[in-house]
Amino acid sequence: MEESIEWVEKYRPKSLSDLVGNKKSIVDMREWAESWLSGVPEKRAVILHGPAGVGKTSAAHALAKDFDWETIELNASDQRTAGAIERVAGSAAKMSSLTGTSTKRLIILDEADNMHGNADRGGARAVGSIIKTTDQPIVLIANDLYGLTPSIRSSCIELKFNSVQGRSMIPALKKICVEEKIMCGVGVLEKLADNAGGDMRSAVKDLQAVALGRDEIYIEDIATSERDTKESIFKALGKIFKSTDPKSALQATYGLDETPENLIHWIDENLPLQYGTQEGTEEDLITGYRHLSKADRYLGRVRKRQSYRLWRYAGVLMTCGTVVSKSHVSRGFTKYQPPSFWRKMGQLRSKRDMRDNIASRIGDHCNESMRYSRTDLAHLYGRMLKDDAYAVDVAVNLDLNVDEMVYLTGGKKVTKGIQKINDLAQAQRSTYGNDDAPVFFEKKAVKKVQDKKQMDLNQIMQSAASNGNSKAEETSKTVNSAPKDDPKPDQKPAAKAKPQRTLFDF
Amino acid sequence: MTGGFEIKEEIWIEKYRPFKLEDIVGQKETTERLISYVKSGNLPHLLFSGPPGVGKTATAVSIARELFGDGWRENFTELNASDERGIDVVRTKIKNFAKTSPIGGADFKIIFLDEADALTSDAQSALRRTMERYTSNCRFILSCNYSSKIIEPIQSRCAVYRFRHLTEDSVAERCRHIAEKEGLSIADDGMEALKYVAQGDMRKAINALQAAALFDKTIHRDAIYRITATAHPEEIMELLKTALSGNFVLARKKLDTLMLEKGLSGEDVVGQIYRAIFDMDVSGQRMVDLMDMIGEVDFRLTEGANERIQLDALLAHFALTKEQ
Ligand SMILES: Nc1ncnc2c1ncn2[C@@H]1O[C@H](COP(=O)(O)OP(=O)(O)OP(=O)(O)O)[C@@H](O)[C@H]1O
Ligand SMILES: [Mg+2]
Numbered sequence: 001m002e003e004s005i006e007w008v009e010k011y012r013p014k015s016l017s018d019l020v021g022n023k024k025s026i027v028d029m030r031e032w033a034e035s036w037l038s039g040v041p042e043k044r045a046v047i048l049h050g051p052a053g054v055g056k057t058s059a060a061h062a063l064a065k066d067f068d069w070e071t072i073e074l075n076a077s078d079q080r081t082a083g084a085i086e087r088v089a090g091s092a093a094k095m096s097s098l099t100g101t102s103t104k105r106l107i108i109l110d111e112a113d114n115m116h117g118n119a120d121r122g123g124a125r126a127v128g129s130i131i132k133t134t135d136q137p138i139v140l141i142a143n144d145l146y147g148l149t150p151s152i153r154s155s156c157i158e159l160k161f162n163s164v165q166g167r168s169m170i171p172a173l174k175k176i177c178v179e180e181k182i183m184c185g186v187g188v189l190e191k192l193a194d195n196a197g198g199d200m201r202s203a204v205k206d207l208q209a210v211a212l213g214r215d216e217i218y219i220e221d222i223a224t225s226e227r228d229t230k231e232s233i234f235k236a237l238g239k240i241f242k243s244t245d246p247k248s249a250l251q252a253t254y255g256l257d258e259t260p261e262n263l264i265h266w267i268d269e270n271l272p273l274q275y276g277t278q279e280g281t282e283e284d285l286i287t288g289y290r291h292l293s294k295a296d297r298y299l300g301r302v303r304k305r306q307s308y309r310l311w312r313y314a315g316v317l318m319t320c321g322t323v324v325s326k327s328h329v330s331r332g333f334t335k336y337q338p339p340s341f342w343r344k345m346g347q348l349r350s351k352r353d354m355r356d357n358i359a360s361r362i363g364d365h366c367n368e369s370m371r372y373s374r375t376d377l378a379h380l381y382g383r384m385l386k387d388d389a390y391a392v393d394v395a396v397n398l399d400l401n402v403d404e405m406v407y408l409t410g411g412k413k414v415t416k417g418i419q420k421i422n423d424l425a426q427a428q429r430s431t432y433g434n435d436d437a438p439v440f441f442e443k444k445a446v447k448k449v450q451d452k453k454q455m456d457l458n459q460i461m462q463s464a465a466s467n468g469n470s471k472a473e474e475t476s477k478t479v480n481s482a483p484k485d486d487p488k489p490d491q492k493p494a495a496k497a498k499p500q501r502t503l504f505d506f
Numbered sequence: 507m508t509g510g511f512e513i514k515e516e517i518w519i520e521k522y523r524p525f526k527l528e529d530i531v532g533q534k535e536t537t538e539r540l541i542s543y544v545k546s547g548n549l550p551h552l553l554f555s556g557p558p559g560v561g562k563t564a565t566a567v568s569i570a571r572e573l574f575g576d577g578w579r580e581n582f583t584e585l586n587a588s589d590e591r592g593i594d595v596v597r598t599k600i601k602n603f604a605k606t607s608p609i610g611g612a613d614f615k616i617i618f619l620d621e622a623d624a625l626t627s628d629a630q631s632a633l634r635r636t637m638e639r640y641t642s643n644c645r646f647i648l649s650c651n652y653s654s655k656i657i658e659p660i661q662s663r664c665a666v667y668r669f670r671h672l673t674e675d676s677v678a679e680r681c682r683h684i685a686e687k688e689g690l691s692i693a694d695d696g697m698e699a700l701k702y703v704a705q706g707d708m709r710k711a712i713n714a715l716q717a718a719a720l721f722d723k724t725i726h727r728d729a730i731y732r733i734t735a736t737a738h739p740e741e742i743m744e745l746l747k748t749a750l751s752g753n754f755v756l757a758r759k760k761l762d763t764l765m766l767e768k769g770l771s772g773e774d775v776v777g778q779i780y781r782a783i784f785d786m787d788v789s790g791q792r793m794v795d796l797m798d799m800i801g802e803v804d805f806r807l808t809e810g811a812n813e814r815i816q817l818d819a820l821l822a823h824f825a826l827t828k829e830q
Contacts, residue, residue: 313801
């Protein structure tokens with residue numbers, strides 16, 4: 001029996017030099033790390049950002065290995081409240097000062113764009129302040145750069161990790177085949193690399209998926225099933241825009257791995273490119289949109305009531321409706337476009353997240369619904385922020401950071417005034433009990449965890465808790481959140497603030 | 507305990523739940539590949555996407571049975587994500603499962619997350635590093651209706667298999683198999699009825715078959731339709747034709763028969779009308795318009811409107827609007 005291990009892990013790059021692609025970012029990253037060897041550099045953190053499976057997490061760990069640094073990783077599977085983050089940063093600082101100054105401890109904040117508004121309350125703010133003060137290098141990792149606040153971004157070096165080119169994947173895949181004693185037919189690796197669409201992990205995973213149980217693989221063995229979604233959606237669009245048979249168009253969408261929610265965006269994107277482009281067919285576009293709008297109404301009803309049964313009408317109206325809206329079939333070939341608007345909309349998401357998050361805190365503060373707070377109260381609080389008499393109180397009570405103040409006051413960037421309010425608010429917070437209070441470890445606890453190279457986060461948590469420091473988090477919470485009798489200020493607001501995401505998950 | 511077991515065995519969807527990958531019908535390409543994984547003793551993380559009732563859970567369980575043998579339950583954990591969908595569950599319960607070693611010499615254990623698309627995207631994110639770091643201990647199998655509801659980084663970590671709607675042939679094949687084991691015979695019209703009521707969902711067909719078998723060793727269509735509170739497709743067609751010909755009063759009489767004598771609910775009738783429209787001889791434009799009307803009525807039913815009045819209104823609309 002073969003070793004039962006996942007190749008993506010077995011062949012995770014050990015050193016930066018093993019990484020495929022993104023040479024420039026890797027060089028920059030190494031340079032940044034070198035600058036740590038002679039003191040604290042101006043930017044103490046980097047953000048590695050880019051799509052899934054291109055080597056971001058691997059690069060962070062490989063960097064540590066190359067420099068012989070220890071690592072502490074905090075990722076989305078860990079709870080990342082302000083307290084947790086401070087403990088990690090604090091422990092890194094403490095421990096390296098014990099082991100001597102030369103070796104560093106790399107703090108890796110993976111999935112940094114996925115801080116949970118609720119379970120990780122205050123986490124983003126803590127990251128923001130730690131990257132300004134840390135004496136240990138920090139790597140943040142994100143898929144979506146916009147998921148990080150501007151103030152975090154402005155204190156980091158941003159390093160983009162792009163999709164890996166198919167061509168450059170091939171040597172790495174070849175190496176794996178040699179190692180695993182797999183014979184590859186002509187074109188196999190090229191095809192795998194091509195199918196992966198820039199996602200190196202996918203390529204390695206697919207290679208293992210075809211190779212499992214085989215010693216030789218041929219091009220026919222490569223199941224395209226998993227990557228052929230694009231192809232089949234184009235086929236379905238072809239039926240929708242070019243055929244006159246509504247039933248066959250509908251049937252073509254049945255096999256698709258797309259919800260009606262997504263499909264309508266594809267149709268919306270392409271409708272104006274397909275209909276009404278020739279003289280005398282302008283009506284087609286109008287009729288088409290009339291059907292699309294009806295379809296959309298059903299989607300809205302499903303969203304609102306979760307009655308998924310109604311999706312079938314949306315499906316019929318958007319597909320059959322589009323088919324019957326054409327007055328004649330255009331022969332010309334037009335390339336179908338993926339729905340761009342919705343991707344951009346997704347990028348706006350973080351802004352809306354912020355808006356809703358603030359609104360829910362305002363709502364808590366004055367016992368109003370989030371919606372009402374957003375539409376009717378937010379600007380009032382914005383006004384108060386501009387008024388010296390109230391500004392600091394508002395900032396403290398709503399637990400606002402500078403970005404949020406910028407947003408509320410309708411400004412574009414952090415002004416001196418806002419900075420000052422923030423400083424005063426910080427001061428006021430710290431007289432009560434403090435977010436930023438450093439967490440101290442007893443020497444004994446420190447020694448114990450020190451033996452382990454890769455620190456286990458739970459251990460840190462436990463040793464911190466047993467030292468009675470976990471209270472710091474709670475005290476700061478009660479002070480910072482709205483002063484009313486909501487027993488769990490942490491749970492409600494962000495749950496309300498949770499935006500509906502499914503629409504934008506492209 | 508044994509009593510419970512026997513009762514379970516008496517329910518055919520349990521009794522005939524496939525134990526082996528090769529017994530799963532209608533997903534040949536997928537199961538063939540999975541069989542070779544099992545033979546190799548190794549598995550990538552898997553993502554199964556597809557409509558309900560087409561064998562996703564059965565496939566996951568079969569994989570575990572074939573890999574782990576009799577003690578499979580010890581190394582197989584099923585979590586229904588729609589019950590436990592929060593980020594906390596992923597960070598505590600699931601992570602702890604993933605961390606602990608497999609039992610009894612197995613190489614790894616399997617965590618099956620049913621309805622993974624019910625996880626919020628934050629909860630899905632919390633799975634990412636867990637899937638990577640504990641791969642020596644465990645594999646994940648995620649199931650969902652649409653993979654687009656699963657965030658890109660999770661898709662990147664899984665081999666994705668699309669489960670297809672079961673064809674009528676697959677439904678028939680499985681029903682025939684069960685009938686043989688149970689000493690039943692299925693008449694031709696009975697088989698047609700089974701396919702109609704199943705709508706691609708194997709569970710529905712098997713349940714109907716078992717219920718019909720209580721009355722008669724030969725399965726006829728009347729039994730199937732009666733048991734499932736389904737109107738004969740021809741009756742629905744009659745109803746629609748009568749309405750479309752302009753005879754509202756007669757159409758309404760037919761509707762009353764369906765609801766009072768056959769016990770159909772408003773929702774049942776609408777569902778069957780929806781299916782019948784595709785077989786009617788109307789223009790595409792008219793079909794789309796009628797569909798919108800049916801959908802409107804269906805929506806009102808979900809809002810708790812009165813079935814009889816809504817359906818009357820629908821028939822009136824059919825009877826009195828003509829194609830422009
Ligand atoms: N640039 C690369 N060079 C070599 N292997 C790579 C590269 N990128 C990804 N891989 C392969 O894919 C696996 C996963 O990569 P990694 O965890 O670094 O991705 P990531 O960018 O962090 O993705 P995600 O955003 O999904 O977390 C690695 O273990 C390795 O097998
Ligand atoms: Mg990663």
